Amino acid sequence: MASTLADINSQIKKHDEQIAQLRKQAEDLRNHERAGVIEELRKKIAEYGLTASDLKLTGRVSAVKRAAGTAPAKAAAKYRGPTGETWSGGRGRKPRWVTEALAAGKSLSDYEIK
Numbered sequence: 001m002a003s004t005l006a007d008i009n010s011q012i013k014k015h016d017e018q019i020a021q022l023r024k025q026a027e028d029l030r031n032h033e034r035a036g037v038i039e040e041l042r043k044k045i046a047e048y049g050l051t052a053s054d055l056k057l058t059g060r061v062s063a064v065k066r067a068a069g070t071a072p073a074k075a076a077a078k079y080r081g082p083t084g085e086t087w088s089g090g091r092g093r094k095p096r097w098v099t100e101a102l103a104a105g106k107s108l109s110d111y112e113i114k
Contacts, residue, residue, distance in 0.1 A: 079111040086113070 044050070052058065077086035081097040089108075101111065 077113055079108060080113050081111060 075088035075090050078089040079087045079098070081087070081095070081101075083097070085095065085097055087095050087098060094102075098108070098111075102108070
């Protein structure tokens with residue numbers, strides 16, 4: 001089984017296309033199921049006469065209280081460095097690998113996780 005690099009790259013591309021198609025199918029299915037869930041919830045809300053207040057849906061983020069002692073959720077990584085380290089791109093100091101890359105003329109878009 002002597003595969004060339006071109007053969008392997010071709011297989012990878014084919015599998016990437018299949019993955020993209022499956023992700024699209026999964027998203028479509030989720031959206032379809034979501035519509036059913038929303039309709040079911042609307043019926044229950046109407047049946048029981050529930051209000052946004054009953055459901056604690058005040059629209060204010062501060063109304064949702066975190067359990068004592070729990071840390072806020074960590075932001076998802078948006079950038080991956082050359083040796084695998086990640087950064088969410090949030091406020092505060094940039095990691096050393098980011099500042100060094102920017103100083104070397106690189107762009108943050110070069111390190112975006114896609």
